[in-house]
Amino acid sequence: MSLSKIWVLAEASDGKVATTTLEILTKVRELAGTVEAIYAGGDADAIASQLGEYGVSKVYTTGDLAGALPGVPVANAIAALVQGGNVPDAIVAATSYVGRDIAGRLSAKLDRTVITNNVDLEVDGDKLVTTEPVFGGSTNVKTTFTAAGPHLVLVRPKSFAPESAGGAAAAVETIAVPDSGKSGGAVITNRHVEEREGPSLDEAAIVVSGGRGLGEATSYVMVEDLAKLLAAAPGASRAIVDAGWVPYSYQVGQTGKVVKPTVYIAAGISGATQHMVGMKGSKNIIAINKDAEAPIFSVSDLGIVGDVHKILPQLIEALKAR
């Protein structure tokens, strides 16, 4: 048995649907007869064919939000649809900034719980069952909803492999955005993009991350040098992002990026739960840490107990010499 209808919160930039959205669509089209999308942006027509290709029959769009932070207006627009009698079994979004904001607001508005951080979805009878990893991914918790739908679900990036279903372009329907009153007062006045060199964390075949074991901010240059030599993306643990050594966009882990590269090199990272969730799906893991008891060694394929300040310079020299 499957569900009858699921809505997916679509995210896109520059007329291209976000990979996380395509991942979710690939999964939910197995679970429900009808998959529709909700999209906040002025360019729904531009993404309708790509959404259709991944199984979306219709995209509801709020149109351009004129700089408003999307949480409040989009949740209000979705709630109005639901309260008007258009009720899907579930509304699924990515565990992203936008996804979390909209799901949280919608939860309060519809008085429905949200289950977050999921890595798998299945239907058991007529029930949606979600899977959430806990304790750094060592344990999976399966949860189902006890109240009436729509069930609100957030899915972690890279949980599913995106695959086209070859469908026709989705129909586009503009939906009303109710007046948000004072709660909708947050407005974006300016955007800043932090330039970074080399491949992105999401797409790099190799990721080199540094952690507190580097000792001080200036030592992060070793991570950058090694990354450059390997055409890798430099990453970081939450500890050194919190300490201000590198920007947040470098963070790998629960609150940062989830990465699944061919090779992940963890330098001076002990392997807190928070970090492991974001990298243990990597194909090969190399860890360098001076503490032989560090949890990172329980997931590494090659573990080196040693000092990053000695090993990284040697490694960099050896690679330069090739």
Add this chain to the structure above:
Amino acid sequence: MNVVVCVKQIPDPADPGALDPTTKTLKRDGKLILDESDSYGVEMALQLVTAAGGGEVTLVSMAPNGEVSGLRTALAMGAAKAILVSDDALAGTDALGTAKVLAKAIARVEGADLVLTATESSDGYTGTVPEQIAGLLDLPSVTFAKQIEINGSTLKVQRQTEDGFDDVECPMPALVSVTAGVVEPRYPSFKGIMAAKSKPVDTLTVADLGLEGQVGWAGAGQQIVAIEEAPAREAGEVIEDDGTAFEKIVAYLDNLKVL
């Protein structure tokens, strides 16, 4: 400038977590400490009050067994008072139920201009409670703030994005969730620790907030159906560096043909 900070008291992250086999929820029966993620909000609140030249910081927390040790830490940093909601009826409360409790508690603080939260807790990391609270209180909000400035009755916030940050303006009163690392949380001074012992902590029950039946197991809209061991990743070779370990790494990468 009066700021309310939502803080969570959690099991020490250094201790391995466990699920209660009967209730299938996170065990929280040991000693609890202030979630480090919340110390940033406390520090931010103290700095904003100082910059405004007056006002106070009030803590709001929900915890089992009347736990106050984490609250005392934040009071020792400089918060003026705290509201603690503690009640056996809260066991099993989901994220929305938690937001309902915190929202009702926040509503009891008179003259609050700003509510600060972390972006997510370090134990449950649901990450939706800030927006749920804002929704229940019908407040505007800015999530993932890395910097906050006050300009009259308007907040100017730098909000983290996937590839940088946005400048966001928001009228007050408002709720803002702050990322870890926005400020350097102060260490409580000896004087602060002594003063914290006599600062008021108002303890409330579910009935005091008028939320009977809406929280706890009865109010939770979700049920755990199974707990499974995830397929374990096999630990590989671990070697001590004898000065030549880098050669092992080069050989390993060579073998994968990624060089």
